[in-house]
Amino acid sequence: MAIFRRGKKSEQTDELDATNDSTQLEDATDDTVDATLGDDTTGVDAPETTVAAKAAPLDREGNGPHDSSEVDLSEDDRLDLGALLIRGVAGMELRLEVDESANQVVGATAVIADSAVQLQAFAAPRSMGIWDEIRSEIAESILAQGGTADEVQGDLGTELRTRMPSAGPDGRTVFAPARFTGVDGPRWFLRAVFSGRAAIDDEAAAPLLEVVRSVVVVRGDSAMAPREMLTLTLPVQPDAEGADGEASQDDADTTVRADDLSPFERGPEITEVR
Template sequence: MGIFSRKSKGESSTPEAEHESAESTLSGAADEESRGTERAATGPWDVTERPEPGELIDFGALRVPGVDGMSVRLQADSQDVIGGITIQIDQSSLQLNVFAAPRNSGVWDDVRSEVAASITRDGGVADEAQGPFGTELHARVPVNTPRGGSHGLAPARFIGVDGPRWFVRAVITGKAAVDEAAAKDLEGIIGGIVVVRGTEARPPREVLALTAPNVVAPAPATPEAKPDDFNPLERGPEITEIR
């Protein structure tokens, strides 16, 4: 019997069931503590751990460090809800999204498996590897040209970090996906993120909507080659930019 199982009216708990429930609770708490310990060494951070935003750019649910020379585009759906941001530095890009997660378990293990399966199904390649934030995916994903033609495979790194009731997904593409030196600035941004989840009850994997900082001004998106829609958590086109 799982910790969230319902029992019928009048049914009494057995010592075995109570013991199993207690073990499940302790196991979930231990897993959460372990994830928090690992994350504490690298980030991203929960707002309770870093309550002062400092020099971070405030996107609402995400507070993100700024780096010289970076540009930022906001990703919005058809309802103009901002679900993520894409940061560009030189020849490299970093896509960031944040989602709700269960209190006592992370979602990155499951999401990672789903993304890998989707990439493979679409003709790409995805392998697990250890990175500065734990297990990540090193992939080569199908890419389409602006006119819809196939353009081969492009490298990408999928990074996931489970926090207290939230999950950050980061996707690195371009030069930084294969060049450690080029990845340093983007990894530094990931490690400096502060998540402001809020206290509302939310279903797992629900996107935490972002807000545009005051420095954002509308700008047309530039057509460019994009990976196929292999990601089950993709949140829509990039529509605005800051520099």
């Protein structure tokens, strides 16, 4: 598995970079939202119309994506990115997207051949899911741009198969496919966006789906606002230094840069794609 390889910026990026702040929930933590709705631990039942069911594959606890409480991390071979632990597969490159203004890692993209999947994790309420709402917001926004968005049932549950409009080199509108999937876990939400051939070809998506399934989300105990991004960090590269203890030029040429697929430019919150 290659790490931190620099890739070309995709044509799709500009369309995905624009955001809308209307979906942010910045003023309430996950715990206060649970208290309002009635969490299982409070003994107060919330009205059924106000609690969204968690959208996750029925076999999530057995086959992933996992919560850190569900695996033995003492003998784990996954790459540690802080909030995300990712296991590589043969032929995979891992690219990290960085918000240079904040010096913060805001996403990880696994690339295999001409397919990619971007991974981001966010805080979520303890007893309700947010994927159904987010999926609806994404679909509405893409449709408003003149694209298409269809809900289908996939390996991770309900997902969006979309075609994102953008201007081609000759000025004509072209459509880039993207496949949005989401998993509501214990106090976290994991979003995986498949692009390239994986967005339209299940066979091409299969090894990247394996990567998504192997992800472990480290939520932490701190109170966070729903949709606030969980902190990602750069992994330690044991071979990043040369014999003299300084990073080599080859390593410098493959360090992290913000590139492929940055759907939510602000980084800390999930927002609409506009």
